[in-house]
Amino acid sequence: QIQLVQSGPELKKPGESVKISCKASGYTFTDYAMHWVKQAPGKGLKWMGWINTYTGKPTYADDFKGRFVFSLEASASTANLQISNLKNEDTATYFCARGRSLLDYWGQGVMVTVSS
Amino acid sequence: DVVLTQTPVAQPVTLGDQASISCRSSQSLVHSNGNTYLEWYLQKPGQSPQLLIYKVSNRFSGVPDRFIGSGSGSDFTLKISRVEPEDLGVYYCFQATHDPNTFGAGTKLELK
Numbered sequence: 001q002i003q004l005v006q007s008g009p010e011l012k013k014p015g016e017s018v019k020i021s022c023k024a025s026g027y028t029f030t031d032y033a034m035h036w037v038k039q040a041p042g043k044g045l046k047w048m049g050w051i052n053t054y055t056g057k058p059t060y061a062d063d064f065k066g067r068f069v070f071s072l073e074a075s076a077s078t079a080n081l082q083i084s085n086l087k088n089e090d091t092a093t094y095f096c097a098r099g100r101s102l103l104d105y106w107g108q109g110v111m112v113t114v115s116s
Numbered sequence: 117d118v119v120l121t122q123t124p125v126a127q128p129v130t131l132g133d134q135a136s137i138s139c140r141s142s143q144s145l146v147h148s149n150g151n152t153y154l155e156w157y158l159q160k161p162g163q164s165p166q167l168l169i170y171k172v173s174n175r176f177s178g179v180p181d182r183f184i185g186s187g188s189g190s191d192f193t194l195k196i197s198r199v200e201p202e203d204l205g206v207y208y209c210f211q212a213t214h215d216p217n218t219f220g221a222g223t224k225l226e227l228k
């Protein structure tokens with residue numbers, strides 16, 4: 001069956017970096033894009049962007065340009081999200097979601113806590 | 117950016133009632149290819165969002181037929197007939213027609 005399994009929770013200090021992963025199984029990884037969605041505690045969903053898993057080309061929403069990097073380990077059917085120079089406002093749950101104009105399967109989410 | 121305005125913010129319901137959620141877009145969601153990429157997601161407490169409806173009115177695999185999506189252009193509605201306990205949570209509309217894609221702010225379906 002189709003699954004997206006994300007890495008575990010992270011506790012980081014401001015200014016540090018974090019890399020979270022999303023491992024796909026049950027389908028051909030390069031047939032579907034991978035999207036990333038942020039959810040701050042108690043808040044709604046915010047679309048961060050997506051990566052073309054065939055070409056590796058990322059697209060970022062404006063609020064996520066600069067410190068956020070989407071990448072792939074295609075041989076391992078894994079998409080990664082790296083956030084550098086972490087700020088308190090990056091504290092959130094980050095979801096990956098398989099997409100081809102609709103987000104049909106989601107990872108379980110990764111809670112990233114930024115605190116000094 | 118496209119703004120999706122969902123109303124109401126919260127919808128108190130009695131089990132077995134019908135519920136209706138509106139999603140209005142700041143611009144038309146009709147893509148140049150003729151499709152309208154408006155979707156509905158449900159996020160139950162402590163869970164990841166799950167796809168209910170895509171392209172306005174198409175139910176995703178396994179979604180009960182009590183979920184009905186409708187609308188066109190910039191005005192969309194999700195109706196849930198005969199609300200059941202597993203329907204409670206926060207509903208989000210989402211548009212994938214324009215870049216950047218955007219979510220509505222959410223509507224919480226809760227018990228009266």
